[in-house]
Amino acid sequence: MPRFLISFDDGSMVFPKEDLPDVARDSHAVVDEAKAAGVWVFGAGLVSQRASIVATDGTVTDGPFPETKAVIGGFSVVDVPSREDALAWAAKIAAACRCSQEVRVLLDDPRV
Numbered sequence: 001m002p003r004f005l006i007s008f009d010d011g012s013m014v015f016p017k018e019d020l021p022d023v024a025r026d027s028h029a030v031v032d033e034a035k036a037a038g039v040w041v042f043g044a045g046l047v048s049q050r051a052s053i054v055a056t057d058g059t060v061t062d063g064p065f066p067e068t069k070a071v072i073g074g075f076s077v078v079d080v081p082s083r084e085d086a087l088a089w090a091a092k093i094a095a096a097c098r099c100s101q102e103v104r105v106l107l108d109d110p111r112v
Contacts, residue, residue: 003041003079003106004086010048010073012099019098026096034078034089043076077106 015023034040051071053063074097078089083105090101 001079001081002083002086002108003077004083004089005075005077005104005106006043006086006090006093006101007072007075007104008094008097008099008101009070010046011070012073013097015098023096023098027093030089030092030096031076033092034076039078039080039085039089041077041079043074045074046072048073 013023031040031043051063053061055061076089076093078086080086080089083103086103086105090103094101
């Protein structure tokens, strides 16, 4: 089955501070549902910070690159039969997290 990356931009989860317990509960419920359905691979939120960029020659600089308009704030990876299924999970995640989600297919590793 194809794997899909479902992600959101850093800073896009905007809601009143008092809603955080509900957002956390709803988000964990979707993760639990995805695990029970056998489609959950991995996911995490990312600490809001400047990333380190490691160049091909090993040089390390603070990032992101200046032309970057947005950085990932969190992501989920699901293993589902179709893009439509990934979009359905993204809709559940979007509702739980209170923010839009981007869905992209991950390339298969032919060695696996």
